Amino acid sequence: MGTSFKPAFLCLWLGAYSLTTGAAPARPxxxxxxxxxxxxxxxxxxxxxxxxxxxxxxxxxxxxxxxxxxxxxxxxxxxxxxxxxxxxxxxxxxxxxxxxxxNVEVYLVCAADTVCQQPILDDPKQTVALLGGENAMSFALRHRKAQRLELVSHEQILKLLEIKRIKYAVVALSYENIQMIDSGGIQISLPAVYSDMxxxxxxxxxxxxxxxxxxxxxxxxxxxxxxxxxxx
Structure with missing residues (x-):
């Protein structure tokens, strides 16, 4: 994670156009x-x-x-x-x-052939994966008793569910676009655990x-x- 980022300043937006005769200014x-x-x-x-x-x-x-x-x-x-x-x-x-x-909702998602019910979120014997850091997923679990397993990306979570390396996770999804999720090996428990814009x-x-x-x-x-x- 040593990538460095260079701010893309809007110099052209401020009027610093090319002085080359006839040259069209580049887009900021x-x-x-x-x-x-x-x-x-x-x-x-x-x-x-x-x-x-x-x-x-x-x-x-x-x-x-x-x-x-x-x-x-x-x-x-x-x-x-x-x-x-x-x-x-x-x-x-x-x-x-x-x-x-x-509008994005936080859902409990489960591996195939797993009982996918929201009471597991309050079971301290269960482990639920989520995206690491302070985010909507951690906010949704703030009062829940299940143990947390923080992972690095939604993609990693979905992949581990598909291959049954983990049983449970919470992920942020827009349900109206749920067809974009390849749900062959994943169950989604309704209703959402949390919802926000x-x-x-x-x-x-x-x-x-x-x-x-x-x-x-x-x-x-x-x-x-x-x-x-x-x-x-």
Whole structure:
């Protein structure tokens, strides 16, 4: 995890255009962190479309969920693709783009051929895997008695469930897009354990950009949600 990130400053946004005669100015660029998650591509697509309307290119870099707080607050990335609003107090150097991106629920998921019922979350003899760090999954288990096994990514959790290396986990999923999860070896227990909205965050050096991003991202998200609803 020794990767270093270089902030993508919007120098062109501030008017530092190329002095070369006849040369078209390059598009400004932002570096946005994401986590490994089966459904993150939907949010990435919405962000690309919104920033494209503003003439800004976005590049995504995958970061472990617990490290997003560090790289965000240090300004090593320009923004975070999506975080639950409940953790924003851990992002003092980041500003919320006040457009709900997706309603994401925390579910108990279980390996195939396992009794998948939520009372196991209160059984101190059981172990439940979750994404490491302070996040919606740890928040959902805050009053539960089961032992915790912290892993590095949603992808790792789903894989270990499929091959039955673990029996139980809690993961954050958008149920309306649940078909994106290959559930051949996984059971999902209903209802959700916890539910909340996720939001996009930008470093505070882009405070002047927030209103424009909120305007365009709001349009994109409404269109995307409408299109996905038509497909169901």
């Amino acid at each position: 660029s932002l570096l946005i962190s994401t986590i490994e998650h089966p459904q993150i591509s939907l949010i990435e697509n919405d962000l690309r479309m919104a920033y494209d309307r503003l003439g800004i290119t976005v590049q995504f870099t995958q970061v472990a969920g617990e490290r997003e707080f560090m790289v965000g607050n240090r300004g090593e990335v320009d923004g975070i693709a999506a975080k639950f609003s409940l953790v924003e107090q851990q992002l003092p150097e980041m500003l919320k783009v006040n457009v709900p991106l997706m 996720v939001f996009h965050y930008l470093h505070r050096r882009y405070v002047d950009l927030i209103p424009s991003v909120e305007r365009e991202l709001g349009k994109v998200v409404r269109d995307s949600q409408s299109n996905r609803a038509d497909m169901h």
